[in-house]
Amino acid sequence: MTGKALDGYREVLDRLESESRRRSVRGDASEEMTDMSSNDYLGLGARGSEFDAELSALCPDAGFTSSASRLLAGRQSHYRMLESYLEEQYGRPALLFNSGYHANVGCASALAIPGTLFVADKAIHASVLDGFAVGKADFRRFTHNDMDALRRILDRHAAGYERVIVVVESIYSMDGDEAPLQELAAIKREYPGLLLYLDEAHGVGVRGSRGLGLAEELGVADDFDLIVGTFGKALASAGAFVIASPLLIDFLVNTARSFIFSTALPPVCAARSLLMMRKAAGMEEERRHLARLADMLRDGLHRMGLSTGNSTSQIVPLIVGDAARTLRISAKLREAGFDALAIRRPTVAAGTERIRFSLNSSLSESNISTLLAVLKTILES
Numbered sequence: 001m002t003g004k005a006l007d008g009y010r011e012v013l014d015r016l017e018s019e020s021r022r023r024s025v026r027g028d029a030s031e032e033m034t035d036m037s038s039n040d041y042l043g044l045g046a047r048g049s050e051f052d053a054e055l056s057a058l059c060p061d062a063g064f065t066s067s068a069s070r071l072l073a074g075r076q077s078h079y080r081m082l083e084s085y086l087e088e089q090y091g092r093p094a095l096l097f098n099s100g101y102h103a104n105v106g107c108a109s110a111l112a113i114p115g116t117l118f119v120a121d122k123a124i125h126a127s128v129l130d131g132f133a134v135g136k137a138d139f140r141r142f143t144h145n146d147m148d149a150l151r152r153i154l155d156r157h158a159a160g161y162e163r164v165i166v167v168v169e170s171i172y173s174m175d176g177d178e179a180p181l182q183e184l185a186a187i188k189r190e191y192p193g194l195l196l197y198l199d200e201a202h203g204v205g206v207r208g209s210r211g212l213g214l215a216e217e218l219g220v221a222d223d224f225d226l227i228v229g230t231f232g233k234a235l236a237s238a239g240a241f242v243i244a245s246p247l248l249i250d251f252l253v254n255t256a257r258s259f260i261f262s263t264a265l266p267p268v269c270a271a272r273s274l275l276m277m278r279k280a281a282g283m284e285e286e287r288r289h290l291a292r293l294a295d296m297l298r299d300g301l302h303r304m305g306l307s308t309g310n311s312t313s314q315i316v317p318l319i320v321g322d323a324a325r326t327l328r329i330s331a332k333l334r335e336a337g338f339d340a341l342a343i344r345r346p347t348v349a350a351g352t353e354r355i356r357f358s359l360n361s362s363l364s365e366s367n368i369s370t371l372l373a374v375l376k377t378i379l380e381s
Ligand SMILES: Cc1ncc(COP(=O)(O)O)c(C=O)c1O
Pocket: 099, 100, 101, 102, 104, 125, 127, 169, 173, 199, 201, 202, 230, 231, 232, 239, 240
């Protein structure tokens, strides 16, 4: 029995291997490598211990463990400080979660009460889909960024539900394109009972005059009933937050299982997130520089006849369309000193395998020129 019990798992790994889809936890990137794979969009993470003294001064008593879930933890001050800052910035209450994954699983599953239909973009993050599964939610998906397809689903199905929750990301993590947030805000006004749920994981820190995200930049943040932001990407910390009305925050505190049944973030993470949010608010020049670098990379790739899909952000995919070739290009880039990862199925659809260039504001224009020259050589060889 024991001998055979594991065979099924081995077969899955063998199949993944044969399809060039087997993953492994990578090793450390060497110090000399140029980072084009992390989500450290403002380069704050790469600044190492530079902020340690400021962090100790801001929250000298922030410890490494809360020793209990948020509902039970005896010390709440660091979480409250961060939530108050977020509330000041967004103008609505905030609730911390342990990660963006926890936030999406918790919110999507909790909100799935009877009478609720979710309508999510086809490219929505796995954490939202997992939330639907946990909450046994009724959900439908529309073609990526296609507002006509969304309207068709709403016209056909919305009337059968008490509420419909449309879920989108502001900047899509694998395509680097943007959801039409202003059009979504207009659609909300057309359909009574419609709620909007926005995942700003890749927008927070990077967009908006205070780094609050794409919805801030476009002046539509208040139209989104739920905004999820994460601290582990541009904000170089860990954890996540949800912005919503007092009623919805209260509802989540009472029903979001990933909030209730998990030990709260280390207080020191909340303190670090607060410090990073304050820093990011003033990093307008870094945001502009990052946008210029992304334009430069896209222009260069297009001049070589390559596709970057509909990217308009700091995430620039080079669509290759074949898993094995994508892996080879990524390996050659690494040999040349560029850390840029191959993205394959199931993260992206078969035939759209890609190198995901994830830029950060500490890169220079000369890094981008060198990358383009190296890529040209790799693709011609
Ligand atoms: C769009 C999106 N939402 C949520 C998450 C999850 O966030 P976290 O890494 O904080 O769990 C990610 C990160 O992978 C993401 O890309």
